[in-house]
Amino acid sequence: EVQLMESGGGLVQPGRSLRISCGASGFNFDDYAMHWVRQPPGKGLEWVSGINWNSGDIGYADSVKGRFTISRDTAKNFLYLQINSLRTEDTALYYCAKDLYPELRKRDNVFDLWGQGTMVTVSS
């Protein structure tokens, strides 16, 4: 079955760090770019970060640049997001999403497969 499954979310204090993961199955993981998209409770979608098929091109939203690091392990079929210096405004459901294409900046980078999300709550 083609699917993405996120894990690693939880309740974290402001200023601390967390790494969330996304396992991919049912498709050739190294043929596609991957992304993280987040959704605060009751609010809309925000693209957080994307990585191309071979980790050679990476992008971040301005709101997370310098604090978040995206990476992928093609041997394990996993996508990761290292989140440092957590803020209360980072509280959200974090989705892992597959791109249509292997490269970023392709001019049609859309998300055709989504996981169910992992919830990150930042609170003291």
Added chain:
Amino acid sequence: DIQMTQSPSSVSASVGDRVTITCRTSQGIGFYLAWYQQKPGKAPKLLIHSASRLQSGVPSRFSGSGSETDFTLTISSLQPEDVATYYCQQAIDFPYTFGQGTKLEIK
């Protein structure tokens, strides 16, 4: 960053009605716009990309049109299962931005 503005923010329509949602971008993006459907408690689902290309498995009552700064998602005959929030997304450049969403309800 490219700003996305959807309208209306919410809409209520009857089963069988034609429903139209619009998305306006702050700068021209050619045809590089996608539409997603998010049902309550579920992950978003890709409906349309490249402004008008229907994703595999999506019912033909959904259609998209537009270019540059003005885009439209149309549901030709509203069904009960279409109750959801709909988002547009520009797919041309970092950061990939979404509209604020349009909540669709049945009258």
